[in-house]
Amino acid sequence: xxxxxxxxxxxxxxxxxxxxxxxxxxxxxxxxxxxxxxxxxxxxxxxxxxxxxxxxxxxxxxxxxxxxxxxxxxxxxxxxxxxxxxxxxxxxxxxxxxxxxxxxxxxxxxxxxxxxxxxxxxxxxxxxxxxxxxxxxxxxxxxxxxxxxxxxxxxxxxxxxxxxxxxxxxxxxxxxxxxxxxxxxxxxxxxxxxxxxxxxxxxxxxxxxxxxxx
Amino acid sequence: xxxxxxxxxxxxxxxxxxxxxxxxxxxxxxxxxxxxxxxxxxxxxxxxxxxxxxxxxxxxxxxxxxxxxxxxxxxxxxxxxxxxxxxxxxxxxxxxxxxxxxxxxxxxxxxxxxxxxxxxxxxxxxxxxxxxxxxxxxxxxxxxxxxxxxxxxxxxxxxxxxxxxxxxxxxxxxxxxxxxxxxxxxxxxxxxxxxxxxxxxxxxxxxxxxxxxx
DNA sequence: GTTAGCATGTAAGGAGTTACATGATTTT
DNA sequence: AAAATCATGTAACTCCTTACATGCTAAC
Numbered sequence: 001x002x003x004x005x006x007x008x009x010x011x012x013x014x015x016x017x018x019x020x021x022x023x024x025x026x027x028x029x030x031x032x033x034x035x036x037x038x039x040x041x042x043x044x045x046x047x048x049x050x051x052x053x054x055x056x057x058x059x060x061x062x063x064x065x066x067x068x069x070x071x072x073x074x075x076x077x078x079x080x081x082x083x084x085x086x087x088x089x090x091x092x093x094x095x096x097x098x099x100x101x102x103x104x105x106x107x108x109x110x111x112x113x114x115x116x117x118x119x120x121x122x123x124x125x126x127x128x129x130x131x132x133x134x135x136x137x138x139x140x141x142x143x144x145x146x147x148x149x150x151x152x153x154x155x156x157x158x159x160x161x162x163x164x165x166x167x168x169x170x171x172x173x174x175x176x177x178x179x180x181x182x183x184x185x186x187x188x189x190x191x192x193x194x195x196x197x198x199x200x201x202x203x204x205x206x207x208x209x210x211x212x213x214x
Numbered sequence: 215x216x217x218x219x220x221x222x223x224x225x226x227x228x229x230x231x232x233x234x235x236x237x238x239x240x241x242x243x244x245x246x247x248x249x250x251x252x253x254x255x256x257x258x259x260x261x262x263x264x265x266x267x268x269x270x271x272x273x274x275x276x277x278x279x280x281x282x283x284x285x286x287x288x289x290x291x292x293x294x295x296x297x298x299x300x301x302x303x304x305x306x307x308x309x310x311x312x313x314x315x316x317x318x319x320x321x322x323x324x325x326x327x328x329x330x331x332x333x334x335x336x337x338x339x340x341x342x343x344x345x346x347x348x349x350x351x352x353x354x355x356x357x358x359x360x361x362x363x364x365x366x367x368x369x370x371x372x373x374x375x376x377x378x379x380x381x382x383x384x385x386x387x388x389x390x391x392x393x394x395x396x397x398x399x400x401x402x403x404x405x406x407x408x409x410x411x412x413x414x415x416x417x418x419x420x421x422x423x424x425x426x427x428x
Numbered sequence: 429g430t431t432a433g434c435a436t437g438t439a440a441g442g443a444g445t446t447a448c449a450t451g452a453t454t455t456t
Numbered sequence: 457a458a459a460a461t462c463a464t465g466t467a468a469c470t471c472c473t474t475a476c477a478t479g480c481t482a483a484c
Contacts, residue, residue, distance in 0.1 A: 142250040145250070156328070156329075157328055204231065
């Protein structure tokens with residue numbers, strides 16, 4: 001398997017292609033628009049990833065539209081549009097069902113969250129809670145380590161600590177809101193499974209997180 | 215050179231050892247207390263780094279104290295305390311003088327900031343401003359990409375965007391405050407160079423950033 | 429007609445992690 | 457005397473980046 005199981009890119013690509021077929025160049029722009037605040041992918045990782053997904057039969061080339069075919073007669077076509085195969089849709093579902101550390105660590109959480117629309121309510125909740133515990137552990141660790149520190153710190157170090165703590169605390173509060181919304185939503189409307197025939201058969205109980213507090 | 219130039223760990227290790235000699239295990243705990251909100255290092259990267267710094271003559275083993283020597287008679291000593299060499303101090307200064315992308319990218323900014331106490335005022339300012347532009351570019355890129363997006367996004371994606379934008383905007387505001395403080399501080403007391411004889415001879419004009427606004 | 433941006437790809441390598449292996453020291 | 461945690465180290469591997477190489481296509 002050329003693409004390892006922990007691969008964030010794989011999920012990002014499959015998730016994006018599930019929405020609509022795309023070629024590599026545009027796919028990258030999409031991903032960097034979607035996740036640009038958290039991470040950015042380069043072509044050097046994207047194209048090899050597409051290739052290995054193709055080899056594994058998870059994606060396939062979409063035949064060019066008539067308009068594109070005209071230029072295609074010259075020889076090699078300049079755009080290669082990929083779409084998910086049935087296997088790819090299965091694989092995507094599999095990835096979206098995972099709710100371990102691979103879903104809530106820094107590098108992966110954003111990507112998993114970005115495709116929450118296609119994720120089961122139960123899994124969403126586990127991921128959100130997992131991420132929250134992860135961050136709380138981090139707060140705990142740094143706080144106790146800091147408490148054990150004898151020497152007084154310089155003001156730059158203090159400022160860095162303060163800013164770091166504040167950022168993480170903010171994310172925890174954000175997660176708390178999301179979790180509350182998830183739970184109330186899940187209680188109000190029990191999950192309903194719709195057979196759409198496209199391999200992603202679960203419709204979330206509501207349109208997603210409606211922000212309850214500001 | 216076993217440790218590449220872009221190595222964040224090298225700076226983190228040299229910076230920590232400049233404060234006080236340490237052995238690997240404790241060094242890691244220190245670093246993870248100092249930077250735990252941003253990143254964490256594992257032993258698998260720390261020990262090889264120490265080894266290569268040792269090979270390069272940037273650090274050296276500190277002879278054990280009499281108390282430690284007692285147990286050392288049994289054979290191999292269980293703690294290896296490292297301290298900076300003269301070359302190591304030079305190298306640290308060199309690293310602290312760099313103010314390119316390698317200082318203000320996500321992975322490295324925190325580490326550089328953590329040792330701002332030992333960094334020249336001018337370099338501090340360039341790093342803070344570089345980071346700010348970096349984040350502003352990111353905001354710009356995501357915002358325009360989002361503006362070009364035709365389809366309406368689901369609420370999870372929107373929420374992710376909102377949270378991401380807010381976090382980055384917060385960091386920009388934080389940087390603005392720090393930059394303002396740096397500038398006023400630098401204006402008030404022109405930099406004074408103190409010969410301390412330990413290789414780090416520059417004392418910042420004040421104790422660092424005194425938070426001016428909340 | 430030439431610059432800028434679109435589009436695809438590869439080779440080499442960097443910066444780390446995980447998992448393992450081992451033994452010393454302290455606590456209970 | 458068992459368990460925890462302190463302490464050091466290595467091999468294999470992952471995931472991604474940088475730098476390069478190439479050609480197409482639209483705009484000015």
